[in-house]
Amino acid sequence: MSFLAYQNEEPSGTPAQQADPRENLLDEHNTAAYRASVLQGVERVIGELTGRDRPTTGIQPEQLEPETKRIDLDSPLRDTSEALDELEKVYLRDAVHFHHPRYLAHLNCPVVIPALLAEAIGSAINSSLDTWDQSAGGTFIEQQLIDWTAGRIGLGEKADGVFTSGGTQSNLQALLLAREQALARQETNPDTGWQLSRMRILTARDSHFSIVKAAKLLGLGAESVIPVDCDEQRRMIPSALDAELDGCRDRGLIPMAVVATAGTTDFGSIDPLLEIAGSCARSGAWMHVDAAYGCGLLVSGKGPSLTGIEHADSVVVDYHKSFFQPVSSSAVLVRDRETLRHVTYHADYLNPERHAEQRIPNQVDKSIQTTRRFDALKLWLTLRTMGPDALGGLFDDVLDLAQQAWEVLHADPRFEVVTRPELSTLVFRYVPSADIDPELCDRANLHARGALYESAAAAIAETVVDGRTHLKFTLLNPRTTRDDIAEVLELVAEHAGRHLEENDTTGLEQRRAS
Structure with missing residues (x-):
């Protein structure tokens, strides 16, 4: 059946204001409406892709804001077609096109088609990756991708991890684990507040701003982040790191974590991971590698080396930067799955302790999120269609x-x-x-x-x-x-x-x- 035939189906395939609101639910009764609505959306996107010869329209905030503010959200339009016409004016017409060859601004990639197919499937099924009884096969797809990524990094047989919303959340979770591991080692003084005041995170001056944000969210304060000097290539200087670690020891401070970056946002610089691993081993600091950008080197055939990343205690990867995936698609991985216990909480209504005893794989046990999209499906279909x-x-x-x-x-x-x-x-x-x-x-x-x-x-x-x-x-x-x-x-x-x-x-x- 043609697209136009779908549009002309009776009852209408765009039931925005039908008398029975259940006609807007996706179920076995409304598959024709679902097909017609999605196809209309696809046609609008295709129209934008083929009709745009520039990455932006140059529109300014003061021009676009009034278009959106005038819309009365309490007064719905008659059908999907009208809603899409309106969306054209407030979004599609002026959307920034990351796929355009002269979009050269931020870490936004064009996306591959298999991942878009996965978005359509995942959104329609709407699995939530928190518990087994909400996701079933999705649980194992995500776990397989975590294992595959950990294998590419070289983290070892005890490695594990979980998908996240992006690098900022991944960094937060990794530093939360580092904080809890550091606290667990301070057995001589149970005063948690005093111990937290001594915690320090060391990272290069050009690392991502989310490190400071994570420190504040973890109750450590921005002052807990010690910037380490960089060389002319904007990479952390190992001798400068060692000097800062020695300074922490001399002042009675706890070097909770060292954050190395594999691909800084501004310069794409890769810190000397192997030397940093040695410094962390000597000082007892948790080694975290923010490879949100540089993770593309895990499948690259000619890029610079990530030697040393295999020694990390935790690693961040952003597939939505270097694997050409739609936002969001990120993960945090750890060398030792036991450290993920620091984000495990059991609720009788969701993931009771008996589930762990029965070895039921609830991904919420590893995540700081509860309800979570099936973002792993995008990378899964991409790898199964294209290959690494x-x-x-x-x-x-x-x-x-x-x-x-x-x-x-x-x-x-x-x-x-x-x-x-x-x-x-x-x-x-x-x-x-x-x-x-x-x-x-x-x-x-x-x-x-x-x-x-x-x-x-x-x-x-x-x-x-x-x-x-x-x-x-x-x-x-x-x-x-x-x-x-x-x-x-x-x-x-x-x-x-x-x-x-x-x-x-x-x-x-x-x-x-x-």
């Missing part, structure tokens, strides 16, 4: 592209690039002349970023390095080309250069005179 080598090939493509982009930037005297990338991010700055006022140059770079977005020609990111504004490419689209990079850089130079000319007349006259 194909995923790794896509990641290798963006690693190669990053090296090409670095060559373009490095050879252009108008730009300064901070580091040669290990993964697929490049941080750079438009500086056409050494005598330009740095603050004016900051403003010119910010202006260029904003002008690019408003023109809808490209989307790039911004950051601050050593107190100065920089721009950033985050390359996760295998369809982006070297020509795309070169053309976007020309647009950056055009917008930033025009801003400098309009706002630095004195400097311009001096340069012309010289």
Whole structure:
């Protein structure tokens, strides 16, 4: 049956305001309506994909907010088609398209089709991955993927883990386990408050902001996070880590955890994992590796090494960054499954203790979430359809592209690039002349970023390095080309250069005179 035939079915396949609200429930009675509604949604998405030649529309918040605020949520529309027309105006028309080759801003990847199929299946069945009697086979699919990932990392036979909503939650859970392990070792003084005040987390200055956020959520405070100096490649310096660990010992502090990063957000830098593992072993600190970004190297055929990650006590992976999965798809893994007991709580109405005695596999016993989507299904169908080598090939493509982009930037005297990338991010700055006022140059770079977005020609990111504004490419689209990079850089130079000319007349006259 054709799509148009589904639209014309009787009763209507879009029962938004039918007299009986049960006609909106997905069950055996409403399969035609389900099919018609989903197909209409798919057609709208296809229309957006084929009709959009730019990653953004350049719309500003003050333009879009009124469109949404005027909608009366107490007054539903007549059918799905009208609802989709409205959605077009408040969302689809202006949605940022991560799949576009000139979306170069944040750690958002285009997604593979098998994962989208899994989203459709998973949302319709609506399994909750907290207890066996709500998920059945989903439990074992998730566990198999955890075991597969732990095997790729090399964590050993006692490893385990659980899917999460993203790297921030994964980091929080890992540091919660580290905190509880550290408390368990402090047997001589049961004063938990005093022990917590002595806890310290050591991490590189360029690590993810969620480490500080986790410290605050865990009752340790932001001051418990000790930043460790980095080298010119923005990687943690092992000798600096050892000095900070010695300082903790001398001050009577407890080095609860060391957080190493395998792929920093700004620079894609990979901390020296093997050396950090040695430092953790000597100090007794929990070794946590935030590989939310760098996890793509687990399937890569040509990327840098993650040697040393196998010694970690916990590891974060974000499949929705480097495995081309839709948000959300993340996991936290641990070397010793026994440490997951720190997040185990039993409720008689959900996961009573007798379930553990009967070896019923309730995933809620390992998670800080209760109700949880079947996000593992996306990666499962992706691996079963494409295989890990194909995923790794896509990641290798963006690693190669990053090296090409670095060559373009490095050879252009108008730009300064901070580091040669290990993964697929490049941080750079438009500086056409050494005598330009740095603050004016900051403003010119910010202006260029904003002008690019408003023109809808490209989307790039911004950051601050050593107190100065920089721009950033985050390359996760295998369809982006070297020509795309070169053309976007020309647009950056055009917008930033025009801003400098309009706002630095004195400097311009001096340069012309010289």
